[in-house]
Amino acid sequence: MGNGRKSSAYPYASGGWGSVKAVAKILLQEKAPLTDSRVLIHQNKPDGFMCVSCSWAKPASPHPFEFCESGAKATAWDITAKRVTPEFFRVHPVRELLTWHDHDLEEAGRLTEPLRYDTATDRYVPVSWQQAFDAIGAELRRMNPNSVVFYTSGRASLETSYMLQLFARMYGTNNLPDSSNMCHESSSVGLKEAIGVGVGTITLDDFEKTDLMFFFGQNVGTNSPRMLHQLQDARKRGVPIITFNPLREPGLLDFANPQSPADMLRPGDTQISTQYHQVKTGGDTAAILGMCKVVIDADDRAVSAGEPPVIDVDFIRDHTNGYDTFAQYVRDANWDDIVRVSGLERDAIEAAAREYMKANAVIAHYGMGLTQHRMGVQNVRMLCNLLMLRGNVGKPGAGPSPVRGHSNVQGQRTVGITEKPELAPLDQLARQFSFEPPRDKGMNIVEAFEAMLDGKVKAVVNLGGNLVRSVPDRLRTEPAWAHLDLTVNIATKLNRSHLVHGKTSFVLPCLSRIEIDRQASGVQAVSMEDSTACFHGSRGVAEPAAQTIRSEPFIIAGIAKATLAERSSVDWDAWRNDYARVRSEMATTWPEMFHDIERRMWTPGGFPRPLPARERQWKTKSGKAEFMVPDSIGEDPDMPEREPDSLRLMTLRSDSQFNTTIYNHDDRFRGIKGNRMVILMNPSDMAKHGLEHGDRITLQTIAGDDVERCVAGLTVVPFDVPQGCIGGYYPECNPLLPLWHHAKESKVPGAKSIPVRVIRTMAAHAG
Structure with a gap:
């Protein structure tokens, strides 16, 4: 079952001295003066600023340094001493800048x-x-409002x-896609169908009460390393952690806390995963x-023998629907x-x-390894099925835990960023602001780019992000x-989306949250919402990069006022x-959620969003938590029949990147130096x-369509990955992902499961 303690690519614990060196390196790289680097002391503190990268929870009693390697890199990236002034563009025309690497x-x-x-x-x-x-x-x-897309990072x-x-709704459209469309929309759909809320149900307190944790497709060591503190504490209490992940990732194997003198000075480290199962991609x-089958078979035997049941009979009877069929x-x-x-043996x-x-x-943590598949929503529903078998929803120490990868991606949905009108409080907004909101469904990311290809989208207001690089099918x-x-x-900062400009194009520099x-x-x-709702x-602590930049609210207010004029009842200047x-x-708009927010937003540890499922109240159609029978257990039933030598590509992020932001070309944990155009492959497949x-x-x-999608110049690196599966970096491999290859219900791009063939090779000695 693969319980070895080390990865061959990086035979050390995550965290530790490697993390300390990485933080020091990027502070020097960005020429962050000592006074600015001290802002890290305020990161994720109750009276400071919330990290601009991941959305993991802020504890009520924070560590002296409540940031991780990834968060420190994101902060250093923002407080850099380097500037792009108008002189920069006088020297560098856009046609030249288009040849630069995204990192540069x-x-x-x-x-x-x-x-x-x-x-x-x-x-x-x-x-x-x-x-x-x-x-x-x-x-x-x-413009026709429905030809305009308002994207939010x-x-x-x-x-x-x-x-x-x-602003978008007063303008006349629900075209409000966001970064959830790219990653955890499968959670929003699947969890809402299963338990009545589209977010996870656990809080940090649940870590202290849990008996077991699962990880599915979530590389905590790279994507949310601060979470390793809670995992380390749980392991010291003897809590098992069972990981299902195609790649053998150091961040899920061992951890040495870089903020603990004891951890840094002793030779040992904390084993994170007690079982590590390298499931095939998809x-x-x-x-x-398979796990559900073991549980139900064991329950059947227990019932036949007159022994106590294995499943939670009371929970299933009182709180669920559809168990017998499932x-x-x-x-x-x-x-x-x-x-x-x-790809796993039965005994594993x-x-x-x-x-x-x-x-x-039991807590079940998961990331995009579950959601970015054609069957992504089904994956989430199946995980809920497993939890519900033993009543692991709505009780202390238990529940689904989607780990969001962006600092407020969950929160922006909470306050109305959605293309789905049924999820926005349109009647309340109409009363509150004296206008009639549009009622037609807007476009998500995939739909927006499909319409763009058809010439139906004419404009994009892009609040953060780098859409040109992050979306699938980039060559189209x-x-x-x-x-x-x-x-x-x-x-x-400057990115590719600014350079691949429209006929009229603006770049508006904004303050960082820091x-x-x-x-x-x-x-x-x-204010913002973390992954635990x-x-x-x-509150920012660093001086602005320039006196000429403006805040995001200032910029949105300025555009809204200039666009809507007398059509708006809002005093945008006052806002x-x-x-x-x-x-x-x-x-x-949401009194039950945001009452007394001026005081409560400074509560150490934050204040929780009301979630009925935490109280075993199910806002589903049946009024109960819903079991689901899967359509298929196949990895991708709608793609063409696989060829004998085909491989299944999953896109990956390195420890030196955050989404499309590339801090450098190395991936310490996977042993990659100076090159992101690589493919990680099982030696047998090589x-x-x-x-x-x-x-x-x-x-x-x-793909079975008439579009040729290729990426050339990829270097093969042997890696511990299941046979038939390969890994390549995002966004470099995005041209291989068809825009139409997305999760059925949520339209999240299927970036973790792309069927590919090797069509040409060049020997290392020939290159």
């Missing part, structure tokens, strides 16, 4: 002034803020997100089905199919199930972006001057394809 674009530094693209000189040139607002407003007024605060969704439903499906399931699709699945049956309270979608009539990019936000009414604070205040006014309106370490290959997607 962001590494150039912080944007300092509002800019407009000038066609005559092929350069971005400075404009005043009011000129930018007026020009953008004029462009938007002449997960870094936007609750206040900014609330303002943007209200085999999660089968693996979970249980019969499980009994009929064939072990040969489960083993073949999951049984070992995991035995631990599950011994535990009274990037040219479509360049044909837009208007692109508006609100950002801290920076002091001074407005007419005084210094401002913002708790709300926190956040941009005092964010407490925005929070007051949020509390009017031999089958006649490949050696260092050979270069081209991958081609097997």
Whole structure:
């Protein structure tokens, strides 16, 4: 079952001295002065700022240094001493900048002034803020609102997100996609169908009460290392942690706490995973089905023998619907199919199930390894099925735990960023602001780019993010972006989406959350929601990168005022001057959630969002938690029949990146140095394809349509990954992912399961 303690690529514990060195390196790289590097002391503290990267919870009693390696890198990236001034663009035309690597674009530094693209000189040139607002407003007024997309990255605060969704709806559209569409929309759909809420149900307190934790497709060591503190504490209490993940990741094997002198000075470290099962890519439903089969078979035997039941009979009877149908499906399931699709031996699945049956309270953590599949929603529903068998929802120490990868991606949905009108309080907004909101469904990310390819989308207001790089099918979608009539990019740093510009294009530099936000009414604070559905205040501590940049609320208010004019009942100037006014309106829209927010947002540990499922109240159609029978346990039933030598590609992030932001070209944990154009491959598959370490290959997607999708110049690296599965970096491998290859119900791109073939090789010695 693969319980070895070390990874061959990185034979050390995650954290430890490697983490300390990485933090020191990026602070030097960004030329962050000592006074600025001290801002890390305030990171994730009750009176400081919430990390701009991951959304893991802020504890009520924080560590002296409540940040991880990834969070420190994100902070250093924002407080860099490097600047991109108008002089930068006088030296570098856009056609030249398009040849730069993504890392080099962001590494150039912080944007300092509002800019407009000038066609005559092929350069971005400075404009005043009011000129930018007026020009953008004029462009938007002449467009059909449903031809405009308002995108929100997960870094936007609750206040900014609330303002943007209200502006878009007053303008006349529900086209409000966000970064959830790219990752955890499968959770939002699957959890809501299963338990009535679209978010996880655990809090930090549950870590102290749990008896067992599962991990599915979530590389905590890279994506949310602060969580390792809670995992380390749980392991010291003897809590088993069972991991299902295709790659053998050091962050899920061992951890040495870099903030603990004892951990740093002694030779040992904490084993994280007590069982590590390398499930095949796309085999999660089968693996979970196998565990359910062990539990239900054991219960059947117990009932026949007159022994206590294994399942939670009372919970299933009183709180669930559909158990009998699901249980019969499980009994009929064939072990040969489960083993073949999951890639795991039966005894490995049984070992995991035995631990599950011994535990009274179980948390199931998961990430995009479950959600970014054609059957992503089904994966989430199956995980809920497993938890519900033994009543592991709505009790202390138990529940589903989707680990969000962006700092407020969950919160922006809470305050109305959604393309689905049924999820927004439209009637309340209509009463509150005296307008009639649009009732038609808007576009999510996939739908927006499909419409862009068809010429139906004319403009994008891009609040953060780097959509040109992050979306699938880049070789098709990037040219479509360049044909837009208007692109508006609100950002801290330069990225590819700014350079692949529309006919009219603006880059508007905004404050980072780390920076002091001074407005007419005084210094401002913002709020956000973490992965455990708790709300926190956040207050910047660093001086702004330039006096000419503006806050996100200021920019949204300026565009909204210039676009809507007398059509809006909102005093946008008052809102941009005092964010407490925005929070007051949020509390009017959702009184049960945001009442007394000015006080409660500074509660150590945050204040929890009301979640009925935590109290075993089920806001589903039946009024009960819903079991689901899967459509198929196959990895991807709608893709073409696989070829004999085909491989299944999963896209990955390195320890030196956050989403599309690349801090450097190394991946310490996987032993990769100076090159992200690599493919991690099982040695048996290398031999089958006649490949050696260092050979270069081209991958081609097997999609069954008439579009050729290839990525060339990829270097093969042997790695501990299941046979038939390979790994390659995101966003470099995005051209291989068809835009239409997405989760059925949620339309999350299926980036963890792309069928490909090797179509050309070049020997290492020939390159």
